[in-house]
Amino acid sequence: xxxxxxxxxxxxxxxxxxxxxxxxxxxxxxxxxxxxxxxxxxxxxxxxxxxxxxxxxxxxxxxxxxxxxxxxxxxxxxxxxxxxxxxxxxxxxxxxxxxxxxxxxxxxxxxxxxxxxxxxxxxxxxxxxxxxxxxxxxxxxxxxxxxxxxxxxxxxxxxxxxxxxxxxxxxxxxxxxxxxxxxxxxxxxxxxxxxxxxxxxxxxxxxxxxxxxxxxxxxxxxxxxxxxxxxxxxxxxxxxxxxxxxxxxxxxxxxxxxxxxxxxxxxxxxxxxxxxxxxxxxxxxxxxxxxxxxxxxxxxxxxxxxxxxxxxxxxxxxxxxxxxxxxxxxxxxxxxxxxxxxxxxxxxxxxxxxxxxxxxxxxxxxxxxxxxxxxxxxxxxxxxxxxxxxxxxxxxxxxxxxxxxxxxxxxxxxxxxxxxxxxxxxxxxxxxxxxxxxxxxxxxxxxxxxxxxxxxxxxxxxxxxxxxxxxxxxxxxxxxxxxxxxxxxxxxxxxxxxxxxxxxxxxxxxxxxxxxxxxxxxxxxxxxxxxxxxxxxxxxxxxxxxxxxxxxxxxxxxxxxxxxxxxxxxxxxxxxxxxxxxxxxxxxxxxxxxxxxxxxxxxxxxxxxxxxxxxxxxxxxxxxxxxxxx
Amino acid sequence: xxxxxxxxxxxxxxxxxxxxxxxxxxxxxxxxxxxxxxxxxxxxxxxxxxxxxxxxxxxxxxxxxxxxxxxxxxxxxxxxxxxxxxxxxxxxxxxxxxxxxxxxxxxxxxxxxxxxxxxxxxxxxxxxxxxxxxxxxxxxxxxxxxxxxxxxxxxxxxxxxxxxxxxxxxxxxxxxxxxxxxxxxxxxxxxxxxxxxxxxxxxxxxxxxxx
Numbered sequence: 043x044x045x046x047x048x049x050x051x052x053x054x055x056x057x058x059x060x061x062x063x064x065x066x067x068x069x070x071x072x073x074x075x076x077x078x079x080x081x082x083x084x085x086x087x088x089x090x091x092x093x094x095x096x097x098x099x100x101x102x103x104x105x106x107x108x109x110x111x112x113x114x115x116x117x118x119x120x121x122x123x124x125x126x127x128x129x130x131x132x133x134x135x136x137x138x139x140x141x142x143x144x145x146x147x148x149x150x151x152x153x154x155x156x157x158x159x160x161x162x163x164x165x166x167x168x169x170x171x172x173x174x175x176x177x178x179x180x181x182x183x184x185x186x187x188x189x190x191x192x193x194x195x196x197x198x199x200x201x202x203x204x205x206x207x208x209x210x211x212x213x214x215x216x217x218x219x220x221x222x223x224x225x226x227x228x229x230x231x232x233x234x235x236x237x238x239x240x241x242x243x244x245x246x247x248x249x250x251x252x253x254x255x256x257x258x259x260x261x262x263x264x265x266x267x268x269x270x271x272x273x274x275x276x277x278x279x280x281x282x283x284x285x286x287x288x289x290x291x292x293x294x295x296x297x298x299x300x301x302x303x304x305x306x307x308x309x310x311x312x313x314x315x316x317x318x319x320x321x322x323x324x325x326x327x328x329x330x331x332x333x334x335x336x337x338x339x340x341x342x343x344x345x346x347x348x349x350x351x352x353x354x355x356x357x358x359x360x361x362x363x364x365x366x367x368x369x370x371x372x373x374x375x376x377x378x379x380x381x382x383x384x385x386x387x388x389x390x391x392x393x394x395x396x397x398x399x400x401x402x403x404x405x406x407x408x409x410x411x412x413x414x415x416x417x418x419x420x421x422x423x424x425x426x427x428x429x430x431x432x433x434x435x436x437x438x439x440x441x442x443x444x445x446x447x448x449x450x451x452x453x454x455x456x457x458x459x460x461x462x463x464x465x466x467x468x469x470x471x472x473x474x475x476x477x478x479x480x481x482x483x484x485x486x487x488x489x490x491x492x493x494x495x496x497x498x499x500x501x502x503x504x505x506x507x508x509x510x511x512x513x514x515x516x517x518x519x520x521x522x523x524x525x526x527x528x529x530x531x532x533x534x535x536x537x538x539x540x541x542x543x544x545x546x547x548x549x550x551x552x553x554x555x556x557x558x559x560x561x562x563x564x565x566x567x568x569x570x571x572x573x574x575x576x577x578x579x580x581x582x583x584x585x586x587x588x589x590x591x592x593x594x595x596x597x598x599x600x601x602x603x604x605x606x607x608x609x610x611x612x613x614x615x616x617x618x619x620x621x622x623x624x625x626x627x628x629x630x631x632x633x634x635x636x637x638x639x640x641x642x643x644x645x646x647x648x649x650x651x652x653x654x655x656x657x658x659x660x661x662x663x664x665x666x667x668x669x670x671x672x
Numbered sequence: 673x674x675x676x677x678x679x680x681x682x683x684x685x686x687x688x689x690x691x692x693x694x695x696x697x698x699x700x701x702x703x704x705x706x707x708x709x710x711x712x713x714x715x716x717x718x719x720x721x722x723x724x725x726x727x728x729x730x731x732x733x734x735x736x737x738x739x740x741x742x743x744x745x746x747x748x749x750x751x752x753x754x755x756x757x758x759x760x761x762x763x764x765x766x767x768x769x770x771x772x773x774x775x776x777x778x779x780x781x782x783x784x785x786x787x788x789x790x791x792x793x794x795x796x797x798x799x800x801x802x803x804x805x806x807x808x809x810x811x812x813x814x815x816x817x818x819x820x821x822x823x824x825x826x827x828x829x830x831x832x833x834x835x836x837x838x839x840x841x842x843x844x845x846x847x848x849x850x851x852x853x854x855x856x857x858x859x860x861x862x863x864x865x866x867x868x869x870x871x872x873x874x875x876x877x878x879x880x881x882x883x
């Protein structure tokens with residue numbers, strides 16, 4: 043569990059001098075992802091053979107264990123939609139309740155088992171997968187692209203996240219990178235990365251706004267750019283507002299039209315995905331044309347729907363209004379008037395929608411900066427920061443916390459500990475006390491959000507302070523320190539002030555991944571990538587062999603006197619051989635050793651039967667015997 | 673008013689965590705081995721090398737803050753040891769706290785008032801001045817009844833003028849060490865800041881919805 047660890051200055055060794063490898067910049071997007079690298083201050087997006095920088099954030103899980111990412115995965119939406127995962131970023135650090143529905147159809151969510159956190163799990167292909175695992179597959183593909191393009195092993199990256207991502211979503215992103223074998227040098231907020239790309243490239247100074255409407259998330263940041271310093275003044279957003287919502291609105295409209303005509307709607311998650319893809323194509327077409335058609339074929343019935351730009355804009359108006367309202371709040375937070383803004387940077391594919399451009403232009407009455415491709419600008423900024431962190435640079439990124447951090451107090455009220463828009467890193471302490479005599483522990487609930495009630499905020503973690511020395515109620519002074527690092531990640535430490543006792547903190551992340559799960563997934567990702575089938579056969583061989591050993595031990599415990607000393611020694615030697623075979627990884631060796639032990643123990647088994655203890659069990663093998671005895 | 677006490681605390685003696693050389697509490701990098709040192713107990717003014725006064729040169733404060741962050745921000749320590757990274761994070765956090773406190777007039781006034789031993793009610797506590805309370809209610813009502821950007825703007829500029837006067841007054845009150853004057857002005861400033869924030873949000877919302 044890394045969400046709330048006490049920051050202990052560790053002893054990580056320095057990387058070997060001269061071995062400074064290249065680090066890449068990754069924009070892990072809802073719809074598309076991009077990987078870029080910067081050399082000598084010049085960033086460049088890494089492209090495939092067809093010149094495409096965009097990798098669709100879509101993963102296909104084949105029946106044969108094959109994993110495909112990008113356009114290849116998208117191709118399977120038609121033939122195997124239930125094996126395809128898309129728009130997974132919206133579920134990072136989220137619970138099952140956050141999964142969107144289209145009509146009545148909802149992606150296949152798997153209920154958490156006992157001991158698992160509330161992090162959502164989706165059934166894609168043959169098993170339940172977390173958004174972290176699916177994102178890791180995308181990151182692995184991006185890493186591979188970079189390694190092929192650069193001809194080097196890549197182990198480090200700067201990964202961007204929406205500025206408005208909460209702690210759970212940031213942690214999930216970092217965990218996904220870890221699973222993909224990438225050390226995250228820094229999580230950089232997407233609007234800040236975009237500003238970095240513009241600021242360094244265009245040498246702009248003054249106050250700039252970044253309006254970033256992506257596939258699934260919306261961010262708006264105000265920055266002051268001055269001589270290589272990128273100072274974020276305020277940020278705001280909505281982690282569930284983006285082009286996907288426009289697709290949803292269009293698809294819902296088409297489905298309503300079908301329903302009115304008496305035609306069947308989407309009956310499963312696969313059909314819903316196809317309807318959403320058709321809606322997206324129509325939306326994209328409407329950027330350049332006045333009218334678009336949506337063709338659907340669901341439940342064996344085909345239909346065509348016409349959408350003109352006016353109808354589209356009335357569908358989109360509410361969503362765009364929401365984004366403009368957020369801009370207004372951020373301007374108010376930063377005490378900046380729209381007139382003080384020198385320019386607006388447009389980021390994200392959804393800023394191609396003409397209505398979006400019009401509304402942004404109205405608010406600021408300024409020309410927008412869009413000469414860097416809005417789909418690539420974030421990755422370019424990330425690449426620049428990756429170079430800055432590995433090679434060194436004079437550039438300084440000063441970012442802020444997007445959401446207030448607080449503690450639930452009596453009556454479910456939130457006491458804010460770190461307000462939103464506080465520059466990071468930040469470390470603030472709050473004192474708590476006990477309310478009962480001799481109280482030895484205290485439960486704390488950490489939440490993130492702007493609302494007054496904890497129930498309306500996002501739950502980050504619950505933890506217990508233990509080992510509070512026995513004192514009268516109100517006498518203990520427990521100082522809890524909240525630290526948010528430059529990545530926007532929270533750490534908590536606690537100390538009882540009167541005695542100096544440092545409390546052990548037990549953390550239960552609400553939507554996180556436990557260290558054990560992480561270890562298992564890391565192991566899995568190594569194992570099944572190689573040879574899933576071979577692995578399973580090995581596990582089966584081990585299980586069978588272990589059952590045999592257990593049965594033998596049980597029999598020896600009762601009837602050891604039936605064996606001579608030399609027979610016993612032979613049997614023990616064979617058992618030892620089998621045990622060491624189990625410790626190895628060759629299932630044929632395990633099988634042979636198990637066979638030998640089975641042969642050797644036959645006489646023993648017969649004698650036991652002769653003894654008449656289990657006369658009815660004649661002809662059964664040792665482990666069958668065990669199952670009867672046990 | 674420009675008079676102020678010297679902004680360096682009596683430098684407590686400390687030693688470099690790495691090489692053991694004696695350092696001052698305000699030392700950021702050890703003179704002997706060059707490694708970053710923990711933030712120490714400096715007050716916010718000393719940390720940003722500002723005179724301990726209510727009057728502050730905003731541009732100078734920014735300059736100093738950026739200069740120090742360039743040296744101390746964790747991004748500068750990406751290739752250093754975990755220990756140095758952790759210390760740089762403490763340093764950067766201490767700098768941010770100092771900067772946030774000194775940059776904002778209300779927070780700066782509160783901080784300085786506390787240093788001078790002025791008894792202030794906690795942030796977010798109820799206003800204990802009935803006259804101010806009445807005025808606040810009237811102003812808030814006027815804001816709620818404003819339906820145009822220009823109406824809100826008028827309320828804002830009245831508040832702004834009053835605020836400018838208050839800040840000038842605070843400067844003089846701090847100079848004269850007028851504790852009760854400082855206390856009253858801080859309460860009034862807190863209320864005005866809150867009102868201005870609400871008015872601004874309302875104006876942007878009215879502007880954004882095209883009214």
